[in-house]
Amino acid sequence: DQQVKQNSPSLSVQEGRISILNCDYTNSMFDYFLWYKKYPAEGPTFLISISSIKDKNEDGRFTVFLNKSAKHLSLHIVPSQPGDSAVYFCAASNSWGKFQFGAGTQVVVTP
Amino acid sequence: NAGVTQTPKFQVLKTGQSMTLQCAQDMNHNSMYWYRQDPGMGLRLIYYSASEGTTDKGEVPNGYNVSRLNKREFSLRLESAAPSQTSVYFCASKQTQGPFTDTQYFGPGTRLTVL
Numbered sequence: 001d002q003q004v005k006q007n008s009p010s011l012s013v014q015e016g017r018i019s020i021l022n023c024d025y026t027n028s029m030f031d032y033f034l035w036y037k038k039y040p041a042e043g044p045t046f047l048i049s050i051s052s053i054k055d056k057n058e059d060g061r062f063t064v065f066l067n068k069s070a071k072h073l074s075l076h077i078v079p080s081q082p083g084d085s086a087v088y089f090c091a092a093s094n095s096w097g098k099f100q101f102g103a104g105t106q107v108v109v110t111p
Numbered sequence: 112n113a114g115v116t117q118t119p120k121f122q123v124l125k126t127g128q129s130m131t132l133q134c135a136q137d138m139n140h141n142s143m144y145w146y147r148q149d150p151g152m153g154l155r156l157i158y159y160s161a162s163e164g165t166t167d168k169g170e171v172p173n174g175y176n177v178s179r180l181n182k183r184e185f186s187l188r189l190e191s192a193a194p195s196q197t198s199v200y201f202c203a204s205k206q207t208q209g210p211f212t213d214t215q216y217f218g219p220g221t222r223l224t225v226l
Contacts, residue, residue, distance in 0.1 A: 041220070043201050044154070101153035103152055
């Protein structure tokens with residue numbers, strides 16, 4: 001039973017434009033959300049996080065938005081760069097700290 | 112600072128063979144995790160160790176055993192490998208197990224194929 005879902009397996013975006021990645025969750029006990037980025041043949045690396053007491057967190061070109069009533073979060077990348085081409089995983093955690101991951105979205109940034 | 116290291120990087124097994132995947136971290140983290148990644152499934156937690164001396168089952172523990180050898184090392188053992196265990200395995204560590212804690216750091220992964 002997947003409690004964290006990324007319904008878009010892939011996304012293609014032009015360099016310089018905005019990338020928007022979406023993630024939905026079903027468990028209302030989740031209170032901490034993260035995005036990880038993964039390049040081929042490497043482990044995932046942490047990108048940005050947000051706790052349930054906030055609705056937005058920004059770090060440079062990356063912004064995560066949380067809509068608790070809709071159980072939905074999104075990651076915005078502005079502007080998109082070729083180095084952003086990777087798989088992005090959404091993850092959610094309850095207060096005990098065990099993470100559940102989405103299936104990932106492959107982002108391809110084209111010149 | 113190597114972070115999280117995993118050995119081997121690649122392994123091919125025949126059905127019924129056993130093997131141990133090794134993981135070590137040099138960040139003095141208390142909590143360590145084993146995940147598997149399968150296409151369309153994301154990362155699923157196999158086992159975790161909240162602190163040295165403790166281990167607990169995750170989402171998909173069947174067919175696996177773990178050992179937290181010391182604070183640095185956390186190994187994953189397949190006693191009798193099955194084709195369904197073909198996957199990429201990631202080890203991760205985190206400072207603590209608990210609410211609003213810091214992120215997990217992942218190793219580079221072990222790609223396992225069971226024929």
